[in-house]
Amino acid sequence: MALNQRLDLRQGQSLVMTPQLQQAIKLLQMSNLELQAYVDQELERNPLLERDERAEIQKPAEAPESQPDMVAALASTSAAEDRLRTLDTELENVYTHESRADAASREAAVPPPDSGWSSLRPQGALSLDAEGLDFDATLTRQPTLAEHLTDQMHLLLTGPADQLIGQHLIGSLNEAGYLIADIPAMAEALGTSAAHVEAVLAMLQSCDPPGVFARDLRECLTLQLKERDRFDPAMAALVAHLDLVAKRDYAALRTICRVDLEDLKDMVAELRALDPKPGHAFGSDPVQPVIPDVLVRPSPEGAWVVELNTDTLPRVLINNQYLARVSATAQRSEDKVYLSECQANASWLVKSLDQRAKTILKVAREIVRQQDAFLLLGIQHLRPLNLRTVADAIEMHESTVSRVTSNKYMATPRGIFELKYFFTTAIASADGEGDAHSAEAVRHRIRELIAAEGQDVLSDDTIVDRLKASGIDIARRTVAKYRESLGIPSSVQRRREARVQAAQ
Structure with missing residues (x-):
């Protein structure tokens, strides 16, 4: 078969991911804190952007008197406006995967804003600003664990060599307060003996908090018990068998510790x-409160009122x-091109942020509609839900719904939940005809x-039988997996606890 060259002309549609479209997609999956940081960067980069500090958005009738001059200036940048309309249409296509012809017709049906100001803020939205109060400004900084221990080290250690070793030991602590350094390797690096380092370590182990x-x-618990003067032989034997404490094998612990059941119970408590x-009490970052993106009341x-925060x-x-x-000046x-790009x-x-807000609201409303029984009756009525169900209902792509539900929270009368919380797998009904059950339920x-x-x-087998009697078809290994995820011990461990309580 001979090889030859020819020129063909084909027509097709494809979606080109421009930098602007990639930016819009990233905005969808950002949390509110990440979005604030991103907008702050854009405000510094673009001289035409500014933050809206007004209590209410001016209506078009209240536009400044210099608006005709603005219109004349905007007319000189028609190329930028054409480019903006094209990008806006592509943004709609990314979210909904609809045809370009439909998107173009919808864009043409929306009249361009004739106000001097373009705003992200939806009409009729109420401001919840607390008179400009900044939560971060009210936070105080806690001393770190290293700072807390360094102050005590200067009181315990007087020699320069001991203080140098102590500083290295402090620097080798993890966040929990445990020493993760190798003593012989540290001694070799500092040019001293391992016994010298152990002696300094023994002095530092008396620092506050106990157990550091x-x-x-085992050593952490031993240090705390010694500080309380409670490290007797029976307690030492109990600390040496923490694996039996975790298994709640009280019968074996009574034999090892040589105490009766009542004393063993007090020792375990x-x-x-x-x-x-012990190190977690120091130097932790301020806990940031969860700020919901969607409010449901x-x-x-x-019915339910779903609105953006x-x-x-x-x-x-x-x-x-x-x-x-x-x-005008x-x-x-080059200056005109720069202004046009800005x-x-x-x-x-602004349009991307507005589209992001509308998409979040649309997804949240569909989630509330699907999980209406949960909001009314509780977690037992949480319906199984997946991304495709929501995406098909609002005519969007699954990837868009997945990005919207990432790092977003919803405040409901039953508490604040992450949007992904409402998406759970389905457990089939026992008869195969009833409604499926949510894994969370x-x-x-x-x-x-x-x-x-x-x-x-x-x-676990008995639990499987009882769940099947109530219409839930589930395997025993699934029950064990769910039980472990809830932090509930096995039936053997629970039976041991029941025998201990019955013997009291």
Whole structure:
């Protein structure tokens, strides 16, 4: 078969991921904190963008008197406007995968804004700003674990060599307060003996908090018990067999520790009252409160009101007045091109943020519609839900729904939940005809069965039978997996605890 060359002309559609489209996709999966940081960077980079500090957005009738000059300036940047309309259409295509013809017709049907200001803030939204109060400004910094120990080291160690070793030991602690360095290797690096390092370590182990500088859990608990003067032979034997404590094998522990059941119970309670990670009390970062992106509340008519939390939406404006003034004095072509790019990027950012807000609201409303029984009756009525169900209902792609539900939270009358919490796998019904059950609802049912078992401890097989009797078809290994995820011990361990309680 001979090889030859020929020229063919083919027509097709493809989606080109421009930098602007990649930016819009990244905005979808950002949390509110990440979005605020990103918008702050854009405000520094683009001179036409500014933050909206006003309490209310001006209406078009209240536009400045210099608006005709602005319109004249904007007319000189028609190329940027054409580019913006094209990017806006492509953005719609990314979210919904609809045809370009449909997107273009919808874009043509929307009249261009004739106001001097372009705003992200939705109409009719209420501001929840607390008079400009900054939560971060009210935070105080806690001393770190290293700073806390360094202050004590200067009181315990007087010699320069000892203080040098002590500083190296402090620097070798992890966040929990455990020593992770190798003593012989440290001694060789510092040019001293391992006994010298061990002697300094023994002095530092008396520092506050008790248990710091331990090399494992047993040593950490031992240091705390010695500080309380409670490290007797019976307690030493108990600490040496922490594996039996974890298994709740009280019969073997009574033999090893040579104490009766009541004393063993007191010793285990005292052991559990100790802090296994003493270093976590120092130097932790301030806990950032979860700020919901969506607010859900019941309406007087019996439906649910789903709205965006405007506190999480960056309010960004395009200063067209400044653009008009600068465009009127721009002479060089480079300056005009720069202003055109700044205007297009600013408009694109505002439209992307607005589209992001609308998409989040659309997904949240569909989730509330699907999980209406959960909001009304509780977790037992949480329906199995996947991304495809929501995507098909709102005519969007699954990847878009996945990005929207990442790092987003919803405040409901039952608490604040991450949007991904409402997406759970389905457990089939026992008869194969009823509605499927949510995995989260099944976990809740398993927790209820075990909490009500009393002295009659339920095995995993018994739990499977009871779930099947209530219409839930589930395997024993799945019950074991759900039980372990809830932090519930096995039936053998629970039976041991029941015997101990019955013997008291």
